[in-house]
Amino acid sequence: MAWVVELIIALAAMPVAGCALIGAWRGAQRLGEARRRPLAPEPLYRLEADLRRLRAELEDTETRAGLTAKNHRVQALRGAYLDVLTVACRRMDVPPPRGGDRARLAEIYRAEEALRHRGLHVRQPTAH
Numbered sequence: 001m002a003w004v005v006e007l008i009i010a011l012a013a014m015p016v017a018g019c020a021l022i023g024a025w026r027g028a029q030r031l032g033e034a035r036r037r038p039l040a041p042e043p044l045y046r047l048e049a050d051l052r053r054l055r056a057e058l059e060d061t062e063t064r065a066g067l068t069a070k071n072h073r074v075q076a077l078r079g080a081y082l083d084v085l086t087v088a089c090r091r092m093d094v095p096p097p098r099g100g101d102r103a104r105l106a107e108i109y110r111a112e113e114a115l116r117h118r119g120l121h122v123r124q125p126t127a128h
Helices: 002-036 044-063 070-091 105-117
Strands: none
Touching: 044 070, 070 105
């Protein structure tokens, strides 16, 4: 009699296991499709705001005295600024600063000026 109960349990468990496998397969396919779908590009106004914020933070950190690990903070901010600047340059069809993380200031200024000519103002407007 015990083998009959085991047979009934096994027969009932097979469709449940099959449904679970099919669900896992479909879930993996959906996840793969979601990863392949391109993300919406960040709006230009947000890029401009990020560039202004990072630029102001970088200038403030560079000129502040007595900061702990100042060199590391400046390097991190400069890297973040260059990343966003490169994204903005690519979006506006401007050559990004050459040199990657080691981009010279002249390259950064060139890219900022080219973006300004295209209507994207990187630096905060100065009050006169």
